[in-house]
Each structure stands twice: as structure tokens, then as C-alpha cells.
Amino acid sequence: MWSCGPLNGTGRGEDQPLCQHSQLVLSAFSLLYLAVGVPVGLGYNALLVLANLQDQGSMTMPDVYFVNMAVAGLVLSALAPAHLLGPSASGWALWGFSSEAHVTLLVLFNVCSLVTMYSTALLSLDYYIERALPRTYMSSVYNSRHVCGFVWGGALLTSFSSLLFYICSHVAARIVECAKMQHPEAADAIMVFIGYLVPGLAVLYALVLISRIRKEDTPLDQDSGRLDPSVHRLLVATVCTQFGLWTPHYLTLLGHTSLALRGGAVAGQHLGTLLFAKDLSRCLAFSSSAVTPLLYRCLNRSFPGKLRRLVKKMPCGRQSCSADQAGVQQVLA
Structure with a gap:
């Protein structure tokens, strides 16, 4: 992933020092994420899921979507070492993998990205519904759970384009129609449109509606059944974080697709930058899988209480439980 090999045949010797510096920066950033971000992502996402599932009666609509994003974050954290240390194009890869494994990892990565983006968009829309119509129960926990199931199913179906690309790469010699499906640019274009533009427009629309409602001071604001006011801060922070961390990835997919449609090869001076x-x-x-649960921990007032109840229900002896409670107290602090 950080090899300067693609520049060797371009005749751009002056780009080699820049490429070497870029390689060092990416290597340091990736190793830092693998050493810190992966354990944090796995630990906090697991705590987020367990703390909410053990006390499902106290879960609210936002909790359901954050549990959904936490499950996707667990998968992303598990995929990070394989993606960051094992690509076949990497100059310092610790291992290599076959094309089957590469396609599997790519499909799982795309599924997690779709689940994360659509969970964020649906959280924004349901928050607006809850603010506007608090007693209709349209954004209830029951409905949100079924919606999250459809999100995972839709993400799997959307990522099916990568599987078609892999299958056609093997049977293209026998099926002429598959020759048109061997280019990954089509899959990238689908991911940009479905995975970024659609949820982005939904979030933008929801935020505009939410901002209009917050300007109106109504008696419903005193309703005890409404969501906690801290949910608004958590929503804004989550939207900004997710779209801020995922936008560069989708922009690179869009740029790759645009270059492929133009039909021109990438010039040597731009290859290193790309x-x-x-x-x-x-x-x-990948770092979004570690940042989102930290935001949930800092901005959700009910999470520390759920974590304490989780520790109390752990079946263990007195000594181990006291040690676990001491560790949890440090986490809560």
C-alpha cells in the first residue's frame, strides 16, 4: 500500500524522495492506529454492544443505531490488520493473500461502510421525527431494530457488485457478457452514489429540519417522554465525525472512477499523490470505528450507568469482580 514501485517506470526520479516521505508518514499513522485504535475500537464497541443488550428495556432509539454502528465498528477493527498490513501491493506487507480473500475483505469493508453511513442517516431522520412527533412512536426502538436489519441486508445486496466482478474475472473466457463487468470502476461508482451521496443528502435534509424545529420553542419541549437534550450534541458530533472520516475515501473512489471514464492513464507526477x-x-x-464509541461514551449520559449494571451482572468471584469494577471505574473516570 505504501510502496514506491509504481513510480519506478515513470521516469519521475524527483518524485522518489516525496514518495519515501509519504511512505513513512502512512506507515507511522497506520502502525499508530493498529497499536492504539484497534484495541480501543474493539474494546469500546464491545462494551457499547454488551452494555445495551444486557439492559434492553432501557434502550432508546439512538442506542439501537449506535449498537448497529458498533457492530460494524467491530468488523472494521477486525479487518484493519489484514487491510493495512497485508495488501499485495504493499512494500512492507507482513503477509499476502489470494484474490478470493481480497474480494472477501473488500466486500466486508463495503458492507461496514454502508451500514455506518446509513445508520447515521437514519439516526438523523428518526431524531427529527422524535422531535416533531414525540407521541407517534414512529421512531420507536422496535421499529429501529427492524430498520437496522434491513440496513444490513441492503448493504449485503449492494456489495454484491464486487462479487459479480470477481466471478466474471474467472468466467469471462466462457461468457462474453462478463467482459463488460471486469472493471472495478463500475462498483466504485455504485458505492459512491449509494454509499455516500444518498445518505449524505438524507443527513443534510434531516439537519435542516432539525435546525428549524429547534428554533421553535413549543410546550412539547417540556414533555418528559422526549429524548434527552444531550442526544442532539451526540447526533451532531456523530454526523460530523462519520462524514468527515469517510468523505476522503469516497472522494478517492470518485476520482478513480472519473479518471477511468476519461480513458487516460495517470501521469507519473500525479500517481504518487493519488x-x-x-x-x-x-x-x-478505519479510524472511525474507534472514534464513534468514544463519542458515545463522552456524550451519552446513560452509558456509565449501563456499564455499572453490566459489571454487576458478570458471573465471577469476589476478587475478580472487585478487580473488574476497579478497572471499570477507571474507564468511567
Whole structure:
């Protein structure tokens, strides 16, 4: 992923020092994420899921979507070492993998990205419904759980284009129609449109509606059944974080698709910049799996209480439980 090999045949010797510096920056950033971000993402996402599932009666609509994003974050954290240390194009890869494994990892990455973006968009829309019509129960926990199931199913169906690309790469010699499906640019274009533009427009529309409602001071604001006011801060922080960390990845996909449609090869002076942007955007996308649960921990007032109840229900002896409670107290602090 950080090899300068693609520049060797371009005749751009002056780009080699820049490429070497970029390689060092990406290597340091990726190793830092693998050493810190992956354990944090796995730990906090697991705590977020367990703390909410053990006390499902106290879950609210936002909790359901954050549990959904936490499950996707667990998968992303598990995929990070394989993506960041094992690509076949990497100059310092610790291992390599076959084309089957590469396609599997790509499909799982795309599924997690779709689940994360659509969970964020649906959270924004349901928050607006809850603010506007608090007693209709349209944005209830029951409905949100079924919506999250449809999100995972839709993400799997959308990522099916990558599987078609892999299948056609093997049977193209026997099926002429598959020759038109061997280009990954089509899959990238689908991911940009469905995975970024559609949820982005939904979030923008929801935020505009939410801002209009917040300007109106109505008696419903005193309703005890409404969501906690801290949910608004959590929503804004989550939207900004997710779209801020995932936008570079989708922009690189859009740029790759645009270059492919133009039919021109990438010039040597721009190849290093494109590779650097692609790899850096992938690292930023993976880091979202660690940042989102931290935001949930800092901005959700009910999470510390759920975590304490989770510790109390753990079946363990007195000594181990006291040690676990001490560790949890440090986490809560």
C-alpha cells in the first residue's frame, strides 16, 4: 500500500524522495492506529454492544443505531490488520493473500461502510421525527431494530457488485457478457452514489429540519417522554465525525472512477499523490470505528450507568469482580 514501485517506470526520479516521505508518514499513522485504535475500537464497541443488550428495556432509539454502528465498528477493527498490513501491493506487507480473500475483505469493508453511513442517516431522520412527533412512536426502538436489519441486508445486496466482478474475472473466457463487468470502476461508482451521496443528502435534509424545529420553542419541549437534550450534541458530533472520516475515501473512489471514464492513464507526477490520498483515506475510514464509541461514551449520559449494571451482572468471584469494577471505574473516570 505504501510502496514506491509504481513510480519506478515513470521516469519521475524527483518524485522518489516525496514518495519515501509519504511512505513513512502512512506507515507511522497506520502502525499508530493498529497499536492504539484497534484495541480501543474493539474494546469500546464491545462494551457499547454488551452494555445495551444486557439492559434492553432501557434502550432508546439512538442506542439501537449506535449498537448497529458498533457492530460494524467491530468488523472494521477486525479487518484493519489484514487491510493495512497485508495488501499485495504493499512494500512492507507482513503477509499476502489470494484474490478470493481480497474480494472477501473488500466486500466486508463495503458492507461496514454502508451500514455506518446509513445508520447515521437514519439516526438523523428518526431524531427529527422524535422531535416533531414525540407521541407517534414512529421512531420507536422496535421499529429501529427492524430498520437496522434491513440496513444490513441492503448493504449485503449492494456489495454484491464486487462479487459479480470477481466471478466474471474467472468466467469471462466462457461468457462474453462478463467482459463488460471486469472493471472495478463500475462498483466504485455504485458505492459512491449509494454509499455516500444518498445518505449524505438524507443527513443534510434531516439537519435542516432539525435546525428549524429547534428554533421553535413549543410546550412539547417540556414533555418528559422526549429524548434527552444531550442526544442532539451526540447526533451532531456523530454526523460530523462519520462524514468527515469517510468523505476522503469516497472522494478517492470518485476520482478513480472519473479518471477511468476519461480513458487516460495517470501521469507519473500525479500517481504518487493519488496513491497517498487513497491509502490515507482508507486509514481515516478505519479510524472511525474507534472514534464513534468514544463519542458515545463522552456524550451519552446513560452509558456509565449501563456499564455499572453490566459489571454487576458478570458471573465471577469476589476478587475478580472487585478487580473488574476497579478497572471499570477507571474507564468511567
